[in-house]
Amino acid sequence: MQNLILASSSPRRKELLENLHLTFEVSSSDVDESFDPELTPGEIVMELSNRKARAVSKQYPDSFVIGADTVVVLDGTVLGKPVDRMEAFSMLKALAGRTHSVYTGVSIITPQKEIIFNVKTDVVFWELSDEEINAYIDTGEPFDKAGSYGIQGFGSMLVKEISGDYFSVVGLPVSKTVRELKNAGYVIPH
Numbered sequence: 687m688q689n690l691i692l693a694s695s696s697p698r699r700k701e702l703l704e705n706l707h708l709t710f711e712v713s714s715s716d717v718d719e720s721f722d723p724e725l726t727p728g729e730i731v732m733e734l735s736n737r738k739a740r741a742v743s744k745q746y747p748d749s750f751v752i753g754a755d756t757v758v759v760l761d762g763t764v765l766g767k768p769v770d771r772m773e774a775f776s777m778l779k780a781l782a783g784r785t786h787s788v789y790t791g792v793s794i795i796t797p798q799k800e801i802i803f804n805v806k807t808d809v810v811f812w813e814l815s816d817e818e819i820n821a822y823i824d825t826g827e828p829f830d831k832a833g834s835y836g837i838q839g840f841g842s843m844l845v846k847e848i849s850g851d852y853f854s855v856v857g858l859p860v861s862k863t864v865r866e867l868k869n870a871g872y873v874i875p876h
């Protein structure tokens with residue numbers, strides 16, 4: 687029996703995988719999320735996704751383990767989660783009226799091998815007034831999310847258009863992840 691584990695504390699990633707009606711467990715461990723600033727955004731998210739997956743894989747060496755990491759990149763600057771309201775405001779102010787890229791890295795560790803990839807999606811924000819930004823922060827949504835917004839929630843009102851995989855912006859590029867899982871020998875029952 688093949689065992690699948692999502693190495694993440696993100697409720698969004700869990701929900702995206704649940705949509706596929708796969709049977710899996712969730713297990714996360716605290717890993718150091720610092721990174722070498724010389725790395726490219728794609729390299730950063732792959733490295734962090736791999737740290738998350740490896741930490742869990744140690745406890746479940748016979749399982750298929752998925753780890754993921756998402757960052758927002760504007761003008762070459764990597765934006766993670768905001769520490770407070772002020773930082774959320776300055777991130778959203780910087781993103782307003784502009785195009786940024788969301789990178790999600792995914793690592794799949796199987797008993798035989800490791801597969802690592804990243805997916806880039808471009809997102810265009812509407813121009814936003816300070817009032818709109820403050821109203822959005824008041825929803826409480828920005829605080830556990832890279833770039834201070836969630837495209838799947840109230841944040842959908844900020845987004846003018848996207849080019850790429852919507853699900854990758856939410857935190858997991860599900861279709862590529864499942865294809866890679868299959869390639870790695872995981873049997874998808876449907």
Ligand SMILES: Cc1cn([C@H]2C[C@H](O)[C@@H](COP(=O)(O)OP(=O)(O)OP(=O)(O)O)O2)c(=O)[nH]c1=O
Nearest residue numbers: 694695696755756831832835836837855856857
């Ligand atoms: C841009 C964007 C990010 N996010 C979320 C996805 C991730 O949960 C979070 C980025 O932080 P991550 O560090 O990638 O993930 P996490 O800390 O939430 O969970 P874990 O490390 O345990 O897997 O931002 C959204 O939910 N919607 C969005 O539109």
